[in-house]
Amino acid sequence: MPKQTKTITFIRHGQSLANAGGITMDHHAIPLTELGVNQAKHLADSLAFEPSAFFVSELIRTHQTATPFCDKYSIQPTVHPLLNELSCIDPQLIQGMDGKQRRPIADAYWQEADPHKRLGENADTFAEFAQRVDYFLLELDTLPDRSVLFGHGIWFGMLVWKVLGFSTNTSQDMKAFRRFQLGFPMPNCAVYCLESSNLGFWNVRAKAL
Template sequence: MVTATRLCLVRHGETDWNAERRLQGHLDIPLNAVGERQARATAASLAAERFAAVYTSDLLRARQTAAAICAAGHPPPFADARLRERHYGLFQGLTYAEAEARHPQAYARFHAREPDFAFPGSGESLSAFAARIDAVLADLAHRHAGGQLLIVCHGGVLDIVHRLATGKALQPPRDFVIPNAALNWIVHDGQGWRLQAWAEQRHLDGARDELANA
Protein backbone atom coordinates (compact mmCIF):
# COMPACT_ATOMS: atom_id res chain seq x y z
CA MET A 1 0.00 0.00 0.00
CA VAL A 2 1.40 3.37 -1.03
CA THR A 3 1.48 6.11 1.61
CA ALA A 4 0.71 9.57 0.30
CA THR A 5 3.33 12.32 0.37
CA ARG A 6 1.91 15.77 1.15
CA LEU A 7 3.50 19.05 0.12
CA CYS A 8 2.72 22.55 1.33
CA LEU A 9 4.07 25.04 -1.20
CA VAL A 10 4.36 28.71 -0.31
CA ARG A 11 5.16 31.57 -2.65
CA HIS A 12 7.70 33.96 -1.10
CA GLY A 13 6.46 37.14 0.55
CA GLU A 14 6.07 40.37 -1.36
CA THR A 15 9.03 42.31 -2.78
CA ASP A 16 9.17 45.85 -4.12
CA TRP A 17 9.50 44.39 -7.59
CA ASN A 18 6.25 42.45 -7.15
CA ALA A 19 4.57 45.75 -6.29
CA GLU A 20 6.07 47.34 -9.41
CA ARG A 21 5.11 44.37 -11.62
CA ARG A 22 8.79 43.94 -12.45
CA LEU A 23 10.09 40.56 -13.66
CA GLN A 24 12.49 39.11 -11.11
CA GLY A 25 13.40 35.70 -12.49
CA HIS A 26 16.82 34.70 -11.15
CA LEU A 27 17.67 38.19 -9.87
CA ASP A 28 18.09 38.28 -6.10
CA ILE A 29 15.50 40.71 -4.71
CA PRO A 30 14.78 40.87 -0.95
CA LEU A 31 11.40 40.97 0.75
CA ASN A 32 9.94 44.38 1.46
CA ALA A 33 8.26 45.28 4.78
CA VAL A 34 4.94 43.81 3.59
CA GLY A 35 6.69 40.59 2.58
CA GLU A 36 8.38 40.31 5.96
CA ARG A 37 5.01 40.64 7.72
CA GLN A 38 3.52 38.05 5.37
CA ALA A 39 6.35 35.63 6.14
CA ARG A 40 5.74 36.00 9.89
CA ALA A 41 1.99 35.51 9.40
CA THR A 42 2.65 32.37 7.36
CA ALA A 43 4.94 31.11 10.12
CA ALA A 44 2.14 31.54 12.66
CA SER A 45 -0.36 29.76 10.40
CA LEU A 46 1.95 26.75 10.04
CA ALA A 47 3.20 26.58 13.63
CA ALA A 48 1.08 23.51 14.44
CA GLU A 49 2.11 21.59 11.31
CA ARG A 50 4.88 19.01 11.34
CA PHE A 51 7.22 18.79 8.35
CA ALA A 52 9.75 16.05 7.68
CA ALA A 53 11.87 18.58 5.80
CA VAL A 54 11.77 22.13 4.45
CA TYR A 55 13.09 23.08 1.03
CA THR A 56 13.44 26.53 -0.45
CA SER A 57 14.60 28.17 -3.65
CA ASP A 58 18.09 29.52 -3.12
CA LEU A 59 17.00 33.04 -4.12
CA LEU A 60 16.96 35.57 -1.28
CA ARG A 61 13.23 36.36 -1.24
CA ALA A 62 12.41 32.66 -0.82
CA ARG A 63 15.18 32.03 1.72
CA GLN A 64 14.01 34.96 3.84
CA THR A 65 10.45 33.63 3.79
CA ALA A 66 11.59 30.10 4.65
CA ALA A 67 13.78 31.35 7.50
CA ALA A 68 10.84 33.18 9.07
CA ILE A 69 8.61 30.12 8.81
CA CYS A 70 11.24 27.74 10.17
CA ALA A 71 11.90 29.99 13.16
CA ALA A 72 8.55 28.72 14.47
CA GLY A 73 10.13 25.33 15.20
CA HIS A 74 10.43 23.55 11.84
CA PRO A 75 13.56 21.87 10.45
CA PRO A 76 16.15 24.27 9.00
CA PRO A 77 15.48 24.94 5.32
CA PHE A 78 17.58 23.33 2.61
CA ALA A 79 18.23 25.66 -0.34
CA ASP A 80 17.77 23.99 -3.73
CA ALA A 81 18.47 25.94 -6.95
CA ARG A 82 16.06 23.67 -8.85
CA LEU A 83 13.20 25.50 -7.10
CA ARG A 84 14.18 28.87 -8.61
CA GLU A 85 11.81 31.02 -10.63
CA ARG A 86 11.90 30.73 -14.41
CA HIS A 87 14.85 32.52 -16.01
CA TYR A 88 13.38 35.42 -18.01
CA GLY A 89 16.54 36.31 -19.90
CA LEU A 90 16.57 39.90 -21.19
CA PHE A 91 13.18 40.50 -19.55
CA GLN A 92 14.65 40.26 -16.04
CA GLY A 93 14.58 43.63 -14.30
CA LEU A 94 11.92 45.05 -16.64
CA THR A 95 8.29 45.72 -15.82
CA TYR A 96 5.78 43.89 -17.97
CA ALA A 97 5.01 47.16 -19.74
CA GLU A 98 8.71 47.83 -20.39
CA ALA A 99 9.26 44.31 -21.69
CA GLU A 100 6.33 44.65 -24.09
CA ALA A 101 7.54 48.05 -25.35
CA ARG A 102 11.19 47.05 -25.81
CA HIS A 103 10.74 43.49 -27.08
CA PRO A 104 7.24 43.35 -28.65
CA GLN A 105 7.72 40.18 -30.68
CA ALA A 106 9.30 38.25 -27.84
CA TYR A 107 6.68 39.57 -25.42
CA ALA A 108 3.87 38.37 -27.68
CA ARG A 109 5.32 34.86 -27.63
CA PHE A 110 5.74 35.05 -23.85
CA HIS A 111 2.17 36.29 -23.40
CA ALA A 112 0.89 33.50 -25.66
CA ARG A 113 2.69 30.97 -23.42
CA GLU A 114 4.45 29.31 -26.34
CA PRO A 115 5.95 26.21 -24.69
CA ASP A 116 9.19 26.21 -26.66
CA PHE A 117 9.88 29.96 -26.64
CA ALA A 118 13.09 30.68 -24.70
CA PHE A 119 13.76 34.27 -23.68
CA PRO A 120 16.72 35.95 -25.43
CA GLY A 121 19.67 36.22 -23.08
CA SER A 122 19.93 32.64 -21.77
CA GLY A 123 16.30 32.51 -20.65
CA GLU A 124 14.29 29.32 -20.19
CA SER A 125 11.47 28.02 -22.32
CA LEU A 126 8.20 27.21 -20.57
CA SER A 127 8.59 23.51 -21.41
CA ALA A 128 12.15 23.37 -20.01
CA PHE A 129 11.04 25.21 -16.88
CA ALA A 130 8.11 22.83 -16.40
CA ALA A 131 10.41 19.82 -16.82
CA ARG A 132 12.74 21.25 -14.15
CA ILE A 133 9.89 21.67 -11.65
CA ASP A 134 8.37 18.27 -12.46
CA ALA A 135 11.74 16.62 -11.84
CA VAL A 136 12.48 18.31 -8.51
CA LEU A 137 9.00 17.57 -7.14
CA ALA A 138 9.29 13.92 -8.18
CA ASP A 139 12.72 13.72 -6.54
CA LEU A 140 11.53 15.23 -3.26
CA ALA A 141 8.41 13.06 -3.16
CA HIS A 142 10.54 9.95 -3.68
CA ARG A 143 13.11 11.07 -1.10
CA HIS A 144 10.45 11.71 1.56
CA ALA A 145 7.80 9.15 0.59
CA GLY A 146 4.93 9.18 3.08
CA GLY A 147 6.05 12.41 4.73
CA GLN A 148 4.89 16.01 4.75
CA LEU A 149 7.17 18.67 3.24
CA LEU A 150 7.22 22.44 3.13
CA ILE A 151 8.51 24.09 -0.05
CA VAL A 152 9.05 27.85 -0.40
CA CYS A 153 9.26 28.94 -4.01
CA HIS A 154 7.95 31.41 -6.63
CA GLY A 155 4.88 32.37 -8.61
CA GLY A 156 6.09 30.77 -11.82
CA VAL A 157 6.92 27.55 -10.01
CA LEU A 158 3.42 27.44 -8.54
CA ASP A 159 1.91 28.00 -11.97
CA ILE A 160 3.61 24.76 -13.06
CA VAL A 161 2.70 22.96 -9.83
CA HIS A 162 -1.01 23.72 -10.22
CA ARG A 163 -0.96 22.44 -13.81
CA LEU A 164 0.88 19.26 -12.80
CA ALA A 165 -1.64 18.57 -10.04
CA THR A 166 -4.72 19.27 -12.18
CA GLY A 167 -3.58 17.96 -15.56
CA LYS A 168 -3.96 21.37 -17.19
CA ALA A 169 -1.72 22.06 -20.19
CA LEU A 170 1.04 24.68 -20.14
CA GLN A 171 -0.34 26.97 -22.82
CA PRO A 172 -3.83 28.03 -21.63
CA PRO A 173 -3.91 31.33 -19.71
CA ARG A 174 -3.73 31.06 -15.95
CA ASP A 175 -7.21 30.98 -14.38
CA PHE A 176 -6.15 30.50 -10.75
CA VAL A 177 -4.55 32.85 -8.25
CA ILE A 178 -1.02 32.71 -6.81
CA PRO A 179 -0.88 35.23 -3.96
CA ASN A 180 2.33 36.01 -2.11
CA ALA A 181 2.71 33.88 1.04
CA ALA A 182 -0.48 31.84 0.53
CA LEU A 183 -0.56 28.10 1.31
CA ASN A 184 -0.95 25.57 -1.52
CA TRP A 185 -1.30 21.84 -0.79
CA ILE A 186 -0.72 18.95 -3.19
CA VAL A 187 -0.49 15.21 -2.57
CA HIS A 188 1.41 12.44 -4.38
CA ASP A 189 -0.31 9.07 -4.10
CA GLY A 190 2.30 6.98 -5.88
CA GLN A 191 0.65 7.46 -9.26
CA GLY A 192 0.75 11.21 -9.64
CA TRP A 193 -0.05 14.58 -8.09
CA ARG A 194 -3.46 15.81 -7.06
CA LEU A 195 -4.56 19.18 -5.76
CA GLN A 196 -5.77 19.25 -2.17
CA ALA A 197 -6.13 22.99 -1.43
CA TRP A 198 -5.01 26.15 -3.18
CA ALA A 199 -4.27 29.77 -2.27
CA GLU A 200 -5.22 29.53 1.39
CA GLN A 201 -4.74 33.04 2.73
CA ARG A 202 -6.87 33.39 5.84
CA HIS A 203 -3.66 34.29 7.70
CA LEU A 204 -2.96 37.23 5.38
CA ASP A 205 -4.34 40.74 5.37
CA GLY A 206 -4.51 40.77 1.59
CA ALA A 207 -1.80 39.46 -0.73
CA ARG A 208 -0.57 40.43 -4.17
CA ASP A 209 -1.03 38.40 -7.33
CA GLU A 210 0.24 40.10 -10.48
CA LEU A 211 -1.76 37.70 -12.70
CA ALA A 212 1.49 36.76 -14.41
CA ASN A 213 4.54 34.79 -13.37
CA ALA A 214 6.72 37.18 -11.42
Template sequence: MTTVWFIRHGESISNANLPTKHPELSELTEKGHEQAKQIVKAFNQKPDLIVVSPYVRARQTAVPTITHFAPITVEEWPVFEFTYLHPERYNGTRGSDRGPIARAYWQRNDPFEKEMGGGESFAELMERNLELIKRLHKHSANFIAVFSHGLFLRALTWMLLSDQRKPNEDAMRRYSNFVQSMRMPNGSILKATFDGSQPVPIAGFDTNHLD
Protein backbone atom coordinates (compact mmCIF):
# COMPACT_ATOMS: atom_id res chain seq x y z
CA MET A 1 0.00 0.00 0.00
CA THR A 2 1.33 3.43 -0.97
CA THR A 3 0.24 6.66 0.68
CA VAL A 4 0.62 9.59 -1.70
CA TRP A 5 0.48 13.28 -0.91
CA PHE A 6 -0.26 15.35 -4.01
CA ILE A 7 0.90 18.90 -3.34
CA ARG A 8 0.01 21.91 -5.45
CA HIS A 9 2.85 24.39 -5.89
CA GLY A 10 2.91 27.71 -4.05
CA GLU A 11 1.64 30.92 -5.60
CA SER A 12 3.39 31.62 -8.92
CA ILE A 13 3.76 34.83 -10.90
CA SER A 14 1.05 33.51 -13.21
CA ASN A 15 -1.30 32.91 -10.26
CA ALA A 16 -0.63 36.51 -9.19
CA ASN A 17 -1.58 37.71 -12.71
CA LEU A 18 1.94 38.97 -13.43
CA PRO A 19 3.54 38.81 -16.90
CA THR A 20 4.98 35.43 -17.83
CA LYS A 21 7.50 34.21 -20.41
CA HIS A 22 6.83 30.49 -20.76
CA PRO A 23 4.48 28.15 -18.85
CA GLU A 24 7.38 25.98 -17.69
CA LEU A 25 9.40 28.91 -16.35
CA SER A 26 6.93 30.78 -14.12
CA GLU A 27 8.58 31.16 -10.72
CA LEU A 28 7.10 31.48 -7.25
CA THR A 29 6.19 34.82 -5.76
CA GLU A 30 7.40 35.78 -2.29
CA LYS A 31 4.09 34.46 -0.97
CA GLY A 32 4.65 31.23 -2.89
CA HIS A 33 8.06 30.72 -1.29
CA GLU A 34 6.49 31.19 2.15
CA GLN A 35 3.82 28.61 1.30
CA ALA A 36 6.58 26.20 0.23
CA LYS A 37 8.20 26.56 3.67
CA GLN A 38 4.86 26.00 5.40
CA ILE A 39 4.30 22.72 3.54
CA VAL A 40 7.14 21.16 5.55
CA LYS A 41 5.03 21.58 8.72
CA ALA A 42 2.44 19.16 7.32
CA PHE A 43 4.83 16.19 7.47
CA ASN A 44 5.15 14.05 10.59
CA GLN A 45 7.33 11.46 8.87
CA LYS A 46 9.92 11.35 6.10
CA PRO A 47 8.66 10.35 2.64
CA ASP A 48 10.37 7.45 0.92
CA LEU A 49 10.32 9.41 -2.33
CA ILE A 50 9.72 12.97 -3.47
CA VAL A 51 8.39 13.38 -7.01
CA VAL A 52 8.62 16.73 -8.79
CA SER A 53 7.16 18.19 -11.95
CA PRO A 54 9.69 19.54 -14.47
CA TYR A 55 8.09 23.01 -14.17
CA VAL A 56 10.07 25.57 -12.15
CA ARG A 57 7.29 26.57 -9.73
CA ALA A 58 6.71 22.99 -8.58
CA ARG A 59 10.43 22.34 -8.19
CA GLN A 60 10.85 25.53 -6.15
CA THR A 61 7.96 24.48 -3.93
CA ALA A 62 9.64 21.14 -3.24
CA VAL A 63 12.99 22.65 -2.19
CA PRO A 64 12.21 23.29 1.52
CA THR A 65 10.83 19.75 1.92
CA ILE A 66 13.80 18.21 0.11
CA THR A 67 16.21 20.24 2.25
CA HIS A 68 14.39 19.33 5.47
CA PHE A 69 14.51 15.59 4.80
CA ALA A 70 17.90 15.40 3.04
CA PRO A 71 19.26 12.99 2.06
CA ILE A 72 16.16 11.80 0.23
CA THR A 73 15.40 10.29 -3.17
CA VAL A 74 13.97 12.78 -5.66
CA GLU A 75 12.59 11.86 -9.08
CA GLU A 76 11.10 13.90 -11.92
CA TRP A 77 7.87 12.48 -13.32
CA PRO A 78 5.54 13.87 -16.03
CA VAL A 79 3.17 15.48 -13.51
CA PHE A 80 3.46 18.91 -15.13
CA GLU A 81 0.56 21.31 -15.55
CA PHE A 82 -2.12 20.88 -18.20
CA THR A 83 -0.89 23.56 -20.62
CA TYR A 84 -3.71 23.52 -23.15
CA LEU A 85 -2.73 26.86 -24.72
CA HIS A 86 0.32 27.05 -26.98
CA PRO A 87 3.38 28.14 -24.94
CA GLU A 88 3.75 31.21 -27.17
CA ARG A 89 0.50 32.51 -25.65
CA TYR A 90 2.38 33.06 -22.37
CA ASN A 91 5.19 35.23 -23.75
CA GLY A 92 4.78 38.61 -22.06
CA THR A 93 1.12 38.06 -21.14
CA ARG A 94 -0.86 37.90 -17.92
CA GLY A 95 -3.56 35.40 -17.03
CA SER A 96 -6.17 38.07 -17.60
CA ASP A 97 -4.81 38.62 -21.13
CA ARG A 98 -5.10 34.91 -21.89
CA GLY A 99 -8.60 34.66 -20.40
CA PRO A 100 -10.62 35.11 -23.63
CA ILE A 101 -8.41 32.61 -25.48
CA ALA A 102 -8.75 30.10 -22.65
CA ARG A 103 -12.54 30.47 -22.51
CA ALA A 104 -12.76 29.96 -26.28
CA TYR A 105 -10.73 26.75 -25.94
CA TRP A 106 -13.13 25.32 -23.37
CA GLN A 107 -16.16 26.41 -25.39
CA ARG A 108 -14.88 24.45 -28.41
CA ASN A 109 -14.80 21.39 -26.13
CA ASP A 110 -12.60 19.33 -28.45
CA PRO A 111 -10.74 16.72 -26.36
CA PHE A 112 -8.18 16.15 -29.12
CA GLU A 113 -7.41 19.79 -29.96
CA LYS A 114 -3.77 20.88 -29.67
CA GLU A 115 -4.22 24.64 -29.56
CA MET A 116 -2.13 26.35 -32.30
CA GLY A 117 -0.52 22.95 -32.84
CA GLY A 118 1.49 23.16 -29.61
CA GLY A 119 -0.88 22.96 -26.66
CA GLU A 120 -1.52 19.70 -24.82
CA SER A 121 -4.83 18.06 -25.67
CA PHE A 122 -7.34 17.02 -23.04
CA ALA A 123 -6.90 13.44 -24.26
CA GLU A 124 -3.17 13.67 -23.51
CA LEU A 125 -3.90 15.04 -20.04
CA MET A 126 -6.12 12.05 -19.31
CA GLU A 127 -3.49 9.65 -20.62
CA ARG A 128 -0.81 11.16 -18.37
CA ASN A 129 -3.05 10.80 -15.35
CA LEU A 130 -3.98 7.25 -16.26
CA GLU A 131 -0.30 6.32 -16.49
CA LEU A 132 0.32 7.98 -13.12
CA ILE A 133 -2.51 6.02 -11.50
CA LYS A 134 -1.12 2.74 -12.88
CA ARG A 135 2.39 3.63 -11.75
CA LEU A 136 1.31 4.42 -8.21
CA HIS A 137 -0.74 1.23 -7.88
CA LYS A 138 2.44 -0.75 -8.66
CA HIS A 139 4.94 1.33 -6.68
CA SER A 140 6.78 -0.27 -3.76
CA ALA A 141 7.28 2.91 -1.67
CA ASN A 142 5.18 3.36 1.45
CA PHE A 143 4.99 7.15 1.32
CA ILE A 144 5.42 9.44 -1.71
CA ALA A 145 5.12 13.22 -1.90
CA VAL A 146 4.27 14.54 -5.38
CA PHE A 147 4.76 18.26 -6.13
CA SER A 148 2.52 19.13 -9.04
CA HIS A 149 -0.13 21.55 -10.35
CA GLY A 150 -3.77 22.56 -9.97
CA LEU A 151 -5.35 21.54 -13.28
CA PHE A 152 -3.36 18.31 -13.42
CA LEU A 153 -4.23 17.29 -9.87
CA ARG A 154 -7.89 18.16 -10.28
CA ALA A 155 -7.92 15.97 -13.38
CA LEU A 156 -6.46 13.18 -11.26
CA THR A 157 -9.06 13.75 -8.53
CA TRP A 158 -11.88 13.82 -11.07
CA MET A 159 -10.68 10.60 -12.71
CA LEU A 160 -10.39 8.82 -9.36
CA LEU A 161 -13.84 9.93 -8.25
CA SER A 162 -15.64 9.33 -11.54
CA ASP A 163 -13.67 6.36 -12.89
CA GLN A 164 -13.73 8.24 -16.22
CA ARG A 165 -11.08 6.88 -18.59
CA LYS A 166 -12.18 7.74 -22.15
CA PRO A 167 -11.47 11.22 -23.59
CA ASN A 168 -14.63 12.45 -25.30
CA GLU A 169 -16.70 15.63 -25.41
CA ASP A 170 -18.84 14.62 -22.45
CA ALA A 171 -15.78 13.83 -20.32
CA MET A 172 -14.14 17.15 -21.19
CA ARG A 173 -17.30 19.06 -20.31
CA ARG A 174 -17.60 17.23 -17.00
CA TYR A 175 -13.96 17.91 -16.16
CA SER A 176 -14.38 21.61 -16.96
CA ASN A 177 -17.39 21.78 -14.63
CA PHE A 178 -15.45 19.92 -11.94
CA VAL A 179 -12.54 22.37 -12.13
CA GLN A 180 -14.87 25.33 -11.79
CA SER A 181 -16.54 23.83 -8.72
CA MET A 182 -13.46 22.33 -7.02
CA ARG A 183 -10.97 24.84 -5.62
CA MET A 184 -7.43 23.64 -4.86
CA PRO A 185 -5.49 26.44 -3.14
CA ASN A 186 -1.78 26.95 -3.73
CA GLY A 187 0.21 24.83 -1.28
CA SER A 188 -2.71 22.52 -0.47
CA ILE A 189 -2.32 18.75 -0.14
CA LEU A 190 -4.51 15.94 -1.48
CA LYS A 191 -3.92 12.62 0.30
CA ALA A 192 -4.65 9.27 -1.34
CA THR A 193 -3.88 5.57 -0.88
CA PHE A 194 -2.97 3.22 -3.73
CA ASP A 195 -2.99 -0.54 -3.19
CA GLY A 196 -4.00 -1.91 -6.59
CA SER A 197 -7.71 -1.79 -5.88
CA GLN A 198 -10.53 0.52 -6.93
CA PRO A 199 -11.81 2.95 -5.88
CA VAL A 200 -8.80 4.83 -4.53
CA PRO A 201 -9.51 6.38 -1.10
CA ILE A 202 -8.86 10.13 -1.17
CA ALA A 203 -9.27 12.92 1.37
CA GLY A 204 -10.11 16.57 0.77
CA PHE A 205 -7.57 19.29 0.06
CA ASP A 206 -5.67 19.93 3.31
CA THR A 207 -4.63 23.53 4.05
CA ASN A 208 -4.18 23.32 7.84
CA HIS A 209 -0.42 23.86 7.48
CA LEU A 210 -0.88 27.17 5.65
CA ASP A 211 -1.05 30.48 7.50
Protein backbone atom coordinates (compact mmCIF):
# COMPACT_ATOMS: atom_id res chain seq x y z
CA MET A 1 0.00 0.00 0.00
CA PRO A 2 1.49 3.40 -0.97
CA LYS A 3 2.36 5.73 1.86
CA GLN A 4 0.10 8.73 2.28
CA THR A 5 1.86 12.08 2.46
CA LYS A 6 0.65 14.70 4.91
CA THR A 7 1.43 18.39 4.43
CA ILE A 8 1.20 21.02 7.15
CA THR A 9 1.77 24.68 6.22
CA PHE A 10 3.32 27.12 8.68
CA ILE A 11 2.87 30.88 8.25
CA ARG A 12 4.62 33.43 10.44
CA HIS A 13 2.43 36.36 11.44
CA GLY A 14 2.61 39.69 9.61
CA GLN A 15 4.65 42.59 10.92
CA SER A 16 3.64 43.36 14.50
CA LEU A 17 4.00 46.53 16.53
CA ALA A 18 6.88 44.87 18.41
CA ASN A 19 8.62 43.93 15.13
CA ALA A 20 8.41 47.60 14.19
CA GLY A 21 10.09 48.64 17.46
CA GLY A 22 6.94 49.85 19.22
CA ILE A 23 6.43 50.45 22.93
CA THR A 24 6.15 47.34 25.11
CA MET A 25 2.69 45.77 25.43
CA ASP A 26 1.34 42.56 26.93
CA HIS A 27 2.65 39.72 24.73
CA HIS A 28 -0.85 38.50 23.90
CA ALA A 29 -2.13 41.94 22.89
CA ILE A 30 0.57 43.06 20.42
CA PRO A 31 -1.31 43.79 17.17
CA LEU A 32 -0.25 43.87 13.55
CA THR A 33 0.86 47.15 12.04
CA GLU A 34 -0.90 48.46 8.95
CA LEU A 35 1.91 46.88 6.93
CA GLY A 36 1.33 43.57 8.71
CA VAL A 37 -2.38 43.63 7.89
CA ASN A 38 -1.58 44.28 4.23
CA GLN A 39 1.02 41.47 4.24
CA ALA A 40 -1.61 39.03 5.49
CA LYS A 41 -4.13 40.14 2.86
CA HIS A 42 -1.57 39.80 0.09
CA LEU A 43 -0.55 36.35 1.28
CA ALA A 44 -4.15 35.13 1.41
CA ASP A 45 -4.57 36.28 -2.20
CA SER A 46 -1.27 34.71 -3.30
CA LEU A 47 -1.49 31.20 -1.85
CA ALA A 48 -3.51 28.81 -3.98
CA PHE A 49 -4.37 25.65 -2.08
CA GLU A 50 -7.43 24.32 -0.26
CA PRO A 51 -6.78 24.19 3.50
CA SER A 52 -8.58 21.80 5.81
CA ALA A 53 -8.10 23.63 9.12
CA PHE A 54 -6.50 26.76 10.58
CA PHE A 55 -4.66 26.88 13.90
CA VAL A 56 -3.50 30.05 15.68
CA SER A 57 -1.61 30.76 18.89
CA GLU A 58 -3.21 32.65 21.75
CA LEU A 59 -1.52 35.88 20.62
CA ILE A 60 -3.66 38.36 18.72
CA ARG A 61 -1.18 38.92 15.89
CA THR A 62 -1.66 35.37 14.66
CA HIS A 63 -5.46 35.81 14.73
CA GLN A 64 -5.18 38.98 12.66
CA THR A 65 -2.87 37.25 10.17
CA ALA A 66 -5.32 34.37 9.83
CA THR A 67 -8.36 36.62 9.28
CA PRO A 68 -8.03 37.04 5.47
CA PHE A 69 -7.65 33.27 5.10
CA CYS A 70 -10.64 32.58 7.35
CA ASP A 71 -12.74 35.00 5.30
CA LYS A 72 -11.55 33.49 2.01
CA TYR A 73 -12.26 29.87 2.94
CA SER A 74 -15.02 30.31 5.56
CA ILE A 75 -13.04 28.32 8.13
CA GLN A 76 -12.79 29.48 11.73
CA PRO A 77 -9.37 29.06 13.36
CA THR A 78 -8.69 26.82 16.35
CA VAL A 79 -6.64 28.39 19.14
CA HIS A 80 -3.73 26.10 20.04
CA PRO A 81 -1.74 27.27 23.11
CA LEU A 82 1.26 25.10 22.18
CA LEU A 83 1.84 27.46 19.24
CA ASN A 84 2.63 30.33 21.63
CA GLU A 85 6.05 31.87 21.12
CA LEU A 86 8.80 32.36 23.67
CA SER A 87 8.00 35.26 25.99
CA CYS A 88 11.39 35.56 27.64
CA ILE A 89 10.87 38.92 29.40
CA ASP A 90 7.91 39.86 31.59
CA PRO A 91 6.35 42.96 29.95
CA GLN A 92 6.12 44.61 33.38
CA LEU A 93 9.93 44.67 33.58
CA ILE A 94 10.24 46.57 30.28
CA GLN A 95 7.13 48.71 30.47
CA GLY A 96 7.42 51.91 28.43
CA MET A 97 10.50 50.74 26.50
CA ASP A 98 10.75 50.69 22.72
CA GLY A 99 12.57 48.07 20.65
CA LYS A 100 15.94 49.78 20.88
CA GLN A 101 15.71 50.01 24.67
CA ARG A 102 14.62 46.37 25.01
CA ARG A 103 17.44 45.00 22.89
CA PRO A 104 20.27 45.06 25.51
CA ILE A 105 18.07 43.16 27.98
CA ALA A 106 17.24 40.49 25.41
CA ASP A 107 20.88 40.27 24.31
CA ALA A 108 21.99 39.76 27.93
CA TYR A 109 19.41 36.99 28.37
CA TRP A 110 20.74 35.07 25.39
CA GLN A 111 24.37 35.74 26.34
CA GLU A 112 23.82 34.31 29.81
CA ALA A 113 22.00 31.35 28.22
CA ASP A 114 20.48 29.85 31.37
CA PRO A 115 17.71 27.51 30.15
CA HIS A 116 15.90 27.87 33.48
CA LYS A 117 16.17 31.62 33.99
CA ARG A 118 12.85 33.43 34.33
CA LEU A 119 12.84 37.20 33.75
CA GLY A 120 9.71 38.03 35.71
CA GLU A 121 6.57 36.24 36.82
CA ASN A 122 4.89 36.45 33.41
CA ALA A 123 7.84 35.15 31.40
CA ASP A 124 8.73 31.71 30.04
CA THR A 125 11.98 29.95 30.69
CA PHE A 126 13.80 28.66 27.63
CA ALA A 127 13.34 25.12 28.96
CA GLU A 128 9.56 25.61 29.20
CA PHE A 129 9.42 26.97 25.68
CA ALA A 130 11.42 24.04 24.29
CA GLN A 131 9.14 21.61 26.11
CA ARG A 132 6.06 23.34 24.66
CA VAL A 133 7.37 22.69 21.15
CA ASP A 134 8.16 19.08 22.12
CA TYR A 135 4.54 18.62 23.17
CA PHE A 136 3.35 20.10 19.88
CA LEU A 137 5.56 17.70 17.91
CA LEU A 138 3.80 14.82 19.66
CA GLU A 139 0.50 16.14 18.28
CA LEU A 140 1.73 16.98 14.78
CA ASP A 141 0.82 13.58 13.32
CA THR A 142 -2.76 13.98 14.56
CA LEU A 143 -3.43 17.26 12.70
CA PRO A 144 -5.52 17.02 9.54
CA ASP A 145 -3.69 16.97 6.25
CA ARG A 146 -3.51 20.45 4.70
CA SER A 147 -3.72 22.18 8.08
CA VAL A 148 -2.31 25.71 8.28
CA LEU A 149 -0.50 26.96 11.39
CA PHE A 150 -0.28 30.71 12.02
CA GLY A 151 2.55 31.24 14.45
CA HIS A 152 5.81 32.87 15.43
CA GLY A 153 9.30 32.91 13.98
CA ILE A 154 11.24 31.73 17.01
CA TRP A 155 8.66 29.01 17.60
CA PHE A 156 9.11 27.59 14.11
CA GLY A 157 12.88 27.88 14.47
CA MET A 158 12.61 25.69 17.57
CA LEU A 159 10.38 23.20 15.73
CA VAL A 160 12.95 22.85 12.93
CA TRP A 161 15.76 22.57 15.51
CA LYS A 162 13.89 19.69 17.13
CA VAL A 163 13.08 18.01 13.80
CA LEU A 164 16.81 18.10 12.99
CA GLY A 165 17.48 16.23 16.22
CA PHE A 166 19.30 18.92 18.22
CA SER A 167 18.89 19.20 21.98
CA THR A 168 17.99 22.16 24.21
CA ASN A 169 19.13 20.99 27.63
CA THR A 170 22.30 22.96 28.35
CA SER A 171 23.57 26.52 28.13
CA GLN A 172 25.62 25.54 25.08
CA ASP A 173 22.50 24.08 23.46
CA MET A 174 20.67 27.33 24.09
CA LYS A 175 23.46 29.41 22.55
CA ALA A 176 23.66 27.08 19.56
CA PHE A 177 19.91 27.34 19.02
CA ARG A 178 20.09 31.13 19.17
CA ARG A 179 22.78 31.20 16.47
CA PHE A 180 20.67 28.88 14.33
CA GLN A 181 17.48 30.86 14.89
CA LEU A 182 19.06 34.22 14.05
CA GLY A 183 20.30 32.80 10.74
CA PHE A 184 17.06 31.04 9.84
CA PRO A 185 15.18 32.91 7.05
CA MET A 186 11.93 33.94 8.73
CA PRO A 187 10.56 37.33 7.58
CA ASN A 188 7.01 38.31 8.49
CA CYS A 189 4.50 36.14 6.59
CA ALA A 190 7.18 33.59 5.65
CA VAL A 191 5.66 30.27 4.54
CA TYR A 192 7.12 26.82 5.19
CA CYS A 193 5.77 23.33 4.48
CA LEU A 194 6.16 20.32 6.74
CA GLU A 195 5.74 17.05 4.84
CA SER A 196 5.60 13.51 6.16
CA SER A 197 5.00 10.08 4.68
CA ASN A 198 6.03 8.25 7.87
CA LEU A 199 4.64 8.89 11.34
CA GLY A 200 7.04 11.05 13.33
CA PHE A 201 9.38 11.89 10.42
CA TRP A 202 9.05 15.34 8.86
CA ASN A 203 10.75 17.22 6.05
CA VAL A 204 10.79 21.03 5.97
CA ARG A 205 10.92 23.22 2.91
CA ALA A 206 10.33 26.87 2.16
CA LYS A 207 7.31 27.62 0.00
CA ALA A 208 7.95 30.03 -2.84
CA LEU A 209 5.15 32.52 -3.50
